[in-house]
Amino acid sequence: MEPKHLVGQIREALATDPRTNVLDVTIRIAGRKAFIIGEVASSARKQAALEVVRELLPRDMEPVDELWIARYSEPGRPESLG
Amino acid sequence: MDREIQRAGTPGESGVVRIAAVGDLHVGLDMRGELGPSFSALARDADVLLLAGDLTQHGSRDEGKLLAEEMADVGVPTVAVLGNHDYHLDAQDAIRADLEGVGITVLEGESVVLEIAGRRVGIAGVKGFGGGFAGACGSEFGELEMKSFIRHTKDTARQLLHCLRAMQCDVRVALTHYAPTKDTLLGEKLEIYPFLGSHLLGEAIDDAACDLAVHGHAHHGSVRGITPGGVPVRNVAKPLIHTAYQLYALRESGRDAASWEAASARARSLP
Numbered sequence: 001m002e003p004k005h006l007v008g009q010i011r012e013a014l015a016t017d018p019r020t021n022v023l024d025v026t027i028r029i030a031g032r033k034a035f036i037i038g039e040v041a042s043s044a045r046k047q048a049a050l051e052v053v054r055e056l057l058p059r060d061m062e063p064v065d066e067l068w069i070a071r072y073s074e075p076g077r078p079e080s081l082g
Numbered sequence: 083m084d085r086e087i088q089r090a091g092t093p094g095e096s097g098v099v100r101i102a103a104v105g106d107l108h109v110g111l112d113m114r115g116e117l118g119p120s121f122s123a124l125a126r127d128a129d130v131l132l133l134a135g136d137l138t139q140h141g142s143r144d145e146g147k148l149l150a151e152e153m154a155d156v157g158v159p160t161v162a163v164l165g166n167h168d169y170h171l172d173a174q175d176a177i178r179a180d181l182e183g184v185g186i187t188v189l190e191g192e193s194v195v196l197e198i199a200g201r202r203v204g205i206a207g208v209k210g211f212g213g214g215f216a217g218a219c220g221s222e223f224g225e226l227e228m229k230s231f232i233r234h235t236k237d238t239a240r241q242l243l244h245c246l247r248a249m250q251c252d253v254r255v256a257l258t259h260y261a262p263t264k265d266t267l268l269g270e271k272l273e274i275y276p277f278l279g280s281h282l283l284g285e286a287i288d289d290a291a292c293d294l295a296v297h298g299h300a301h302h303g304s305v306r307g308i309t310p311g312g313v314p315v316r317n318v319a320k321p322l323i324h325t326a327y328q329l330y331a332l333r334e335s336g337r338d339a340a341s342w343e344a345a346s347a348r349a350r351s352l353p
Contacts, residue, residue, distance in 0.1 A: 021140050021170060024301045024321070039321060041139075044112040070321060072120065075127060078100060078329035081294060081314055 001058075003029040010034070010056050019048040025067070027053070037066040097333065099198045099253055102127060102158070104327040105134025105298020106319040108167065109149045117152035120326035125157030127329055129198045133186075134298035134318050135165025135209060135259025138177060146177030154184040159196055161187045163207040165259035165299060189257065191241035193249050203332075204251030206290075208242045210260030210283050210297070211235040214276035239282035246290030253332055256287045256295040256313075265307025266317035267300050284309040293332060 001009075007027045014022045022045070025038035036053050040046045046067045053063050102124055109117060124131060138145035146168075153160065162181060168174050178188045187194050189207025196203045213220050213235035222232040246254060261267055261279030270278060278300050287295045288311030295313055301321040305328075308314055318328050 018140065021167065041108055041110070042112045045110070045139075070324070072320070073325050075102070075123070075325050075327055075329055078127075078331040079316075080331045080333060082333040 006034075006056075010053055013052050013056055014049060017052045020045070020052050022049055025049060029061075032061050033064050034061055035064045035066050038068075039070050040067050041070050043069060097199055097201060099130075099201060099203050099332040100128045101130055101132060101255070101294070101296075101330045101332060102327040103132040103134060103296045103316065103318040103330065104320050104323070104325075105165070105259065105296075106136040106301060106321055107133070107149070108136055108139040108320075109145055109152065110139040111144060111148060114148060115152075117149070118155070121153075121156040124327070128158055128327075130196055130203070130205075131156060131158050131160040131327065132205065132255070132257050132296055132318075133160060133162035134257060134296055135163045136167040136298060136319075137162065137164065137181075138168050141168045141170035141173055141177070143171075143173045143176045143180075146173065146180040149177070150180040150184045150186070153181070153186060159187070160185070161189060161194055161196075161205050161207065161257065163189050163209050163257050163259055165209060169209075189245075191238070191245060193245040195249055195251050201253055202251040203253045203255065204246075204249030205255045205257055206242060206245035206249060207257040208238045208245075208283075210242070210258040210262070211238050211280060212260060212277040213280035213282065215264045215279070215281040218275070219281060220276060235280045235282055239280065239286045242283060243286035243289055246286065246292060253294075254290060254292045256283075256290075256292050258283055258295070258297045259299050261297050261300055261303070261315075261317065262287050262295050263307045263309050263315050266297070266303050266305070266315055268304040268307075269302045270300050278303070284311075284313075284315075287311075287313050287315075294330065 010027045014020050028035040181188050193206040211234050220232045222229045262283035288309050292313045295315045298319040301319050303317050
């Protein structure tokens with residue numbers, strides 16, 4: 001399968017699989033490696049995304065985990081409007 | 083529908099409306115106990131909290147219940163719209179009921195007016211929808227599916243305008259999930275702009291002479307934008323702002339009375 005078609009299939013699976021429903025993760029394929037890149041809210045969601053991708057990849061391809069878990073700072077000062 | 087609530091709590095500086103806003107919480111069952119503490123300082127910082135949709139990850143009833151539990155005691159009036167994730171499992175009505183059960187006002191083609199710091203703050207909310215932006219947008223033409231897509235966008239923009247112009251208030255705020263301007267999409271892939279918002283929402287916001295428009299949905303967009311008519315637009319998607327909420331202090335409107343009246347008259351005259 002052409003790498004771009006595989007990217008399309010993986011993105012659709014990540015969006016629609018009930019384990020993930022993730023729409024904003026980037027997939028890049030380079031050689032036999034599939035890079036899964038982006039921010040997720042928890043380690044459970046990271047594992048779920050990797051699992052969904054792994055299930056779709058041909059046997060000779062390797063997933064590369066480039067997902068990170070979101071960290072949030074304290075709210076800053078208010079922006080003045082008006 | 084236009085509802086009115088009298089706010090409780092300690093007001094901030096007289097005449098200054100302190101708004102906290104965040105969208106795209108994407109609460110899942112894996113986040114139990116995380117959300118509530120992130121709002122621990124909210125009552126000190128703000129008079130009202132706006133939630134700009136995608137409050138759940140999968141749109142399940144269980145997520146809605148968890149969200150309601152976590153948001154039950156944030157200490158300020160909370161006004162929300164739902165987002166596309168909240169509709170995914172067709173449980174949007176149940177999610178809404180659970181949120182309303184803990185006192186959160188959920189708007190969909192509706193508005194609410196709050197008394198804050200001596201001013202009447204009107205908030206009109208719709209989820210909104212996609213369609214794209216002037217010059218690069220869909221039209222109600224062709225296949226049934228395409229016409230249905232754009233008709234939904236038009237309907238939601240019309241509802242927003244109707245609610246905005248019906249409010250009797252001093253400060254007018256539009257709350258949507260989808261973006262009303264492409265300004266706040268900068269950073270997203272250009273190809274997906276039509277799925278992130280619609281200029282028709284921005285047109286409604288301009289026609290009703292809003293003071294502020296708040297939305298979510300665009301995780302990789304930009305925080306600040308403006309409608310063609312000059313209304314400030316803020317993208318408060320949590321994955322973008324990377325904080326529990328953004329804070330805005332709305333002072334007396336810089337809009338002069340004549341231009342505001344002209345815009346209001348134009349809004350009232352629309353079909």
